[in-house]
Amino acid sequence: MNNVMGIINNNPQGISLKEITAHRSLASTPIAARHRLIDFPLSNMVNSGIKNVGILLESRFRSLLDHIGPGKAWGLDTKQDGLFLLPPAHIYGNNQIYKGDIENLYTNLDYLHRSTQEYVIVAYPFIVCNLNYRKAFNHHIKTGADITVIYKDLETMHRDSHYTTIKTDSEEKVLDMKVNPDTRKETRVSLKRYIMKKDILLEIIDNCVSTGQWDFEKNGIASHLSHYDVRAFPAFDYIAITGSVSEYYRRNMEMLQPDIFNNLFEGIGPIFTKPKDEAATKYTTNSKVNNLLAANGCYIDGEVESSVLFRGVKIHHGARVKNSIIMQKSEVKENAVLENVIIDKNVRINPGKELRGDPAFPLIIEKGSVI
């Protein structure tokens, strides 16, 4: 895979996780107790042997920069190739409106030109999976396709999600592709992992820019199915689409199931993340737990059921937490009660407070709040 580079297309594309992405980019959204969304596509690429990865930055890139650093956790801190952070286009001027990811790619054309790899894989970070690209890439070479899209057959999809469906013929040629269809007709959902020659990506960028179109997936691929030979390649492992708050919540809860947890974390390759020195999690004599994902550095003196705890979370005596996601360093004080809640980082829930959301509409408590 020395001949393949990766692009992580970290652009909003109309996706918002409301308060969760108010101050961070989608790619740096925390998930699964000790990860961020970008850990998955980045680890997948590295595990497949890709050594040159560009990440399109959107404007709220501070937390992403903190998390990724020079790419050391992924072994991408090299002098040749390695990790490249590609600034967004619209920060060069004062009054520009963000048009779409194509603009972002266009701004960083010189990076694409400079890279020596012949092929490129474009991946969107909000779809989480544990994937090795070797098979898909070999398939791409064998079929001689212009573009290969990786997909999964998903019987049920939630209306509140954000996904792209494809329709193929018997030879896996893509006949139709719909980005966020209002009515879903196809069961095959794109993993938003697109394999192609770099020259084709450059051609798509050029076509889009010169015709004033700005969405890579819609304008570059979906509307050019007659122009390019686009083929589909199936994935069978677990995937998590986190295209809306309810989907994001549901996916975190889903990972509490042992089979899904194992598939994601003990599957094809390790999922790397930025390491942080934290002591192991401490459970006191009062702790009562039942189905939990937890990072290190937590202190559990209360009751926790079916929840996801990030680094350094404190659940104090008598507090009860159920079906909730609690991010880094947040604290639930004595006898507080939480159910179906997403607590962002550095939040403090005061003693005795009760907060309840609904599984379909989890309550989100913004970063740094004291309640």
Next chain:
Amino acid sequence: MNNVMGIINNNPQGISLKEITAHRSLASTPIAARHRLIDFPLSNMVNSGIKNVGILLESRFRSLLDHIGPGKAWGLDTKQDGLFLLPPAHIYGNNQIYKGDIENLYTNLDYLHRSTQEYVIVAYPFIVCNLNYRKAFNHHIKTGADITVIYKDLETMHRDSHYTTIKTDSEEKVLDMKVNPDTRKETRVSLKRYIMKKDILLEIIDNCVSTGQWDFEKNGIASHLSHYDVRAFPAFDYIAITGSVSEYYRRNMEMLQPDIFNNLFEGIGPIFTKPKDEAATKYTTNSKVNNLLAANGCYIDGEVESSVLFRGVKIHHGARVKNSIIMQKSEVKENAVLENVIIDKNVRINPGKELRGDPAFPLIIEKGSVI
């Protein structure tokens, strides 16, 4: 100096090096054959024992990011403290106009709060020098001043520059401070290195923001000389103010003088820069050179006089280059003639072309041009 952090105030402040800073921030402007402006303040801080440095990014930060990376060249790639890139404020929204550096500092208040150091040094990268802060810092502690400004007595200053003058009493207390005065009355010029307690910086930010003022130097210091005890501390080594294109050109030319070169590079501490693997510079049998600063990877087959050549520059047979600055990877083809010219990177000057500027108005050839 474990108790001191650094802020590199990389903000335009009305300074423009025209085409040279069109696509890069001031801090990443190339200077002295193998450096960029930021190498100097950053090396000064590191050489003084400062281990925590924040760099205010302005919007064109891509080249700066490439150059600084994780701060390895400066030994700042540490887990605790180290280098922090502080994004500009105005990229968070689409329609905001850049107000001033205070806004930038304000956006990154949490970094300032999180840092454990008690003191802070704010330095502006467009003034180049080789400085150790220990003496100035000890002086700051001894006098008990609120703010210490480092200055140099400069008899002659060019009108086309960009500088701040100070007036002091016999005890070096600053009585008056003028940012870019139209008529210069004082010979003492601020090095734009300000030492203070972090609490005072925080107070200045707070004061400015709450009164709608946005310039750290003008609104934070110059207009508060009665409120704060501001003291001056003299520097005696060479300094180069690069506040305009003609100043930038003049300073590069000045470094061709052996005494200035020695003072800057063999003075107080080494000036670190991002290393790049390049072979040594090759001179052919045809080369004729006379006073030159050159980086590695150049190929000199022509005549070069009193010029500064950056990495990988090629001067072909019969070409004549005089009093010029030629940046990375630019090429001067056979028999071309250059005088008083600044050539940005990746430029090609075709065979036989003649380009002449004036020392006061050097001709600038934009990055990537073919002429």
Next chain:
Amino acid sequence: MSKKEIVAMLLAGGKGTRLGVLTKNIAKPAVPFGAEYRLIDFPLSNCTNSGIDTVGVLTQYEPLVLNSYIGNGSSWDLDRRDGGVTVLPPYLRETGGSWYKGTADAIYQNINYIDLYDPDYILVLSGDHIYKMDYSRMLAQHKQWNAEASIAVMEVPWEETNRFGIMNTDDKCQIKEFQEKPEEPKSNLASLGIYIFNWPLLKDYLESDAQNEDSAHDFGKNIIPAMLGEQRKVFAYNFDGYWKDVGTIKSYWETHMDLLAEKNKGLNLFDRSWVISSVNPNRPPQFVSRTATISHSMINKGTKICGKVENSVIFFGVEIEEGAVIKDSVIMPNVTIEEGAYVNKTIMGQDSIVKDNARIGVGETQEFDITVIGEGETISNGKIIEHGSVIG
């Protein structure tokens, strides 16, 4: 190389025979500790946190394991342009080569390494102590008092003085006498094996000690007494934090129980102002199933807990299956405890396996009899291991 004010030399050479089967395949400083760490993480992190960026690690045995754990030192911010951490095994010279004969000889054989940095001071540390200490304070006292050598000491209970090297000081903290494990102690100030020396002076002592064929080449037995004999200015530095030598099975287990204690006796691993760093293995979050019960325990990431865990410390990579019960135990990395197994007051070595329904640590429990299962051992189905046994 640029000059350094102080260079630390970490004596990590001990074979750790008192830790028995736990050090069969790994050097003592690499023994796992506290769910997340190895012993050597403590002195290395203390160095970094104290602003010491040049550390030589003296190791006696095949250096590969320690070398590969330490790597380039980046885990402790010790991958510095100048200095950083360097593993120093005994090596062959043109004139031959030899094992380090004692703690002083280990330093003596690496004079060249130290001289690269031309330091004013040398800090000598051990690799098997658990504590948090700011060495820069000790150095400050050393400089302020114009000492030639400083030794960190701690008050120990009078009844335990016969287990330590005891320092007798005058009222200005100057050490006048040193008693090794005395029957009749004159004070209860025990040496913690942490020394600061003026380097030029120490070099002289090391060189003359190296000539002395009767010497054991040991700091405690030879160098310090020689300095005291010549009325050198040797001062005590009083340390009042948590400090524990984990060189025995008993103290190793005890220290883990101290960690779990409600008021953890002073060793707070959660304190963000003095972080103990380690080589952070890349692992998924800990997974606690619906069938798990956890009480009064520390559990690392990369674990799967489906059974009952009580008063225990669980390292990464451990799986505890449904119905298994773990009590008062230390479970080292990558151990699997299968369904229905029972583990009581036991230290389980790395990569060991307890099969279905085996029972470990049964029978009458003596106060400090701990059961130990060696690295990679497998306890077969239904097997019963008596309390206090050592397997491996």
Next chain:
Amino acid sequence: MSKKEIVAMLLAGGKGTRLGVLTKNIAKPAVPFGAEYRLIDFPLSNCTNSGIDTVGVLTQYEPLVLNSYIGNGSSWDLDRRDGGVTVLPPYLRETGGSWYKGTADAIYQNINYIDLYDPDYILVLSGDHIYKMDYSRMLAQHKQWNAEASIAVMEVPWEETNRFGIMNTDDKCQIKEFQEKPEEPKSNLASLGIYIFNWPLLKDYLESDAQNEDSAHDFGKNIIPAMLGEQRKVFAYNFDGYWKDVGTIKSYWETHMDLLAEKNKGLNLFDRSWVISSVNPNRPPQFVSRTATISHSMINKGTKICGKVENSVIFFGVEIEEGAVIKDSVIMPNVTIEEGAYVNKTIMGQDSIVKDNARIGVGETQEFDITVIGEGETISNGKIIEHGSVIG
């Protein structure tokens, strides 16, 4: 540790006695080369550029210098999470320890290191050859032809065959016979000392070679002949780029003159597609004064040139004062040539000084008589050194 397809073992043990005073204080692989590099930069950069990220460097002598040059390997992108570069000096074991007895013994003594990565193939390299080679192509041929061992070879002039190990192959490139410096060569294919072996097979050969007390434990003399004797599939890999052994003063100087040649004979250091990396010393730009004349030379950064430089290679940190003349010479790092001095066809060792008006390399010039000034030597005012002398 994760499995690696191939691990490189770099034999950097040679004392380099043929380089004389240039290797008095530094191991041969650390000898400066080409204004900017050290010899070891070439095989290390070749590894990185070939996609090999795990390299063991076998060194015989006090490992500090090489250790500190190699550092954490980041200069060659060899500071990898898994693998990277590791310096492997001979070390003491419980059973004692010994010098590496030969090239094969050096690998034999480090079987444990190699087995950490469980590789399919081993690449064996030397530390004193200047060349650019894509080892991944050699590996591709090795795999495609189902070889058990592959040896890189190059055609040399027939009259020089008696200086090399000559490989006689059949028409399918399979090696049938090996002649060490033959008087009557059957081919002109010389071995470049670059081998790929299937690791399990090589391990067997190394183990039985280690038992053989009559063996010199050398790849060329023992391992390869043993394989050929047992009809193993040993293939030649033809290399047609620039390759030079710089193990003698003469070849070291010649290789520098090759570098300066207008059509530099195939070794292009400016080629960005195969960069040779080095530990980049932090230095100011080169400063060329108004009094300087430079012709047909390579000059590194961190130099100050005020005199005349002709047909020479100048390393970093060199100062050439006004009126000094340098001709056909190699000036190693941090040399000072004072006013009016004359240096002709000379290799100046690191940190040496030529005082005012001294003259080096005067008298009648024999074709390959090169003057050599050793590391740190000072040539006093006005002194005259005859052509062909060796000082130091």
